[in-house]
Every structure is written in structure tokens, then in C-alpha cells.
Amino acid sequence: DVMRMTRDAGFETGVHGYDRVRWLGGVATADAAWTEREMRHACERYTDVFKEPPLVHGAAGWQMNVHALRLTQRLGYEYCSDGRGTHPHLPFWNAEPVRCPQFPTTLPTLDELVGIGDVTEENVAAHLLERTRDAPPARARSATAAISARPTPWPRNAPSVNRSCK
Numbered sequence: 001d002v003m004r005m006t007r008d009a010g011f012e013t014g015v016h017g018y019d020r021v022r023w024l025g026g027v028a029t030a031d032a033a034w035t036e037r038e039m040r041h042a043c044e045r046y047t048d049v050f051k052e053p054p055l056v057h058g059a060a061g062w063q064m065n066v067h068a069l070r071l072t073q074r075l076g077y078e079y080c081s082d083g084r085g086t087h088p089h090l091p092f093w094n095a096e097p098v099r100c101p102q103f104p105t106t107l108p109t110l111d112e113l114v115g116i117g118d119v120t121e122e123n124v125a126a127h128l129l130e131r132t133r134d135a136p137p138a139r140a141r142s143a144t145a146a147i148s149a150r151p152t153p154w155p156r157n158a159p160s161v162n163r164s165c166k
Helices: 002-008 020-029 032-050 066-074 124-133 143-149
Strands: none
Touching: 002 032, 020 032, 032 066
16 A cells, blocks of 8 residues: 555656565576566566556666566566666677666665764765755756657557566
């Protein structure tokens, strides 16, 4: 109920994975079959909870492989946040284009900040707010604006897009 209430309150939801520990321990050396099982399982569980397929993917630990990147297209994600960086981009893997836009995360996670300098569990939120208080103006538009402005054809319009996770 909490997850559906979060979505219904206007917050974005998406797939982060089904089993974070298994993903982190296996994705680097995984074959296509293992990767597809993991990603489809997460997609199906999301659909069970929200009664609609996910449109966004954010890889656990920002760890992906070529099979996972290809699946972001086939599963019909509108965009992903599967890595770190400073600008939205279309990834390439060994010169192979991946046509699912990436909007990388630009900030460290709270657990990465705790223990650095004088940052503690008690002041980590305040530290992060201070760190972003005077952030430079964003150079990229919102994900929604960027997606609606992108050229066609894109995966969500392609016949191969599978909106059911099956």
C-alpha cells in the first residue's frame, strides 16, 4: 500500500531490481538468460504491485551488462538511471547503440556519505541539502520533457516493445 500511495501522490516509481544482492553478485559475469530472468522477474513483480508495467529502470548499484542494456529497450522502458554521470545520454556498448535514454544519478547515496569527514547518520540529510543548496542551474530539461522531445523512432513506439514483462 505504501508504494502505491507514493506513486498516487505523484512520485515517480520504477524498477530497481528484484533481489539487489543477487544482482550485484551476478550481473558482471551474467549471460543473457540469467540477466533476462532477473529483469523480467523484477518487471513482473512491479506489475503485480502497481497493476501496470514499469516505465523506468534504475539498476542496483548502478551495475549493468550489455544484456541488461539491451533489455531496457525490449521491455519498453522510457528511460533509465543505471549509472552515474552529469548529463543525460544514449549509451553505447562496444560501439553498439542502446536507444533507451539514461538520466544518470549525480549525487552520492546517503550510505556513501556517512563516515566521510564529519558526516554522520544524524546530519547526513542536512549535509546533502547544504551540498545542493547552491547547485548550478540544470542544463538538462526534466526527463519527461526530454522524452517527449526525442526523435522517433524510439523503443516505446517500436513493434518489439513488450509492455507486459512477459
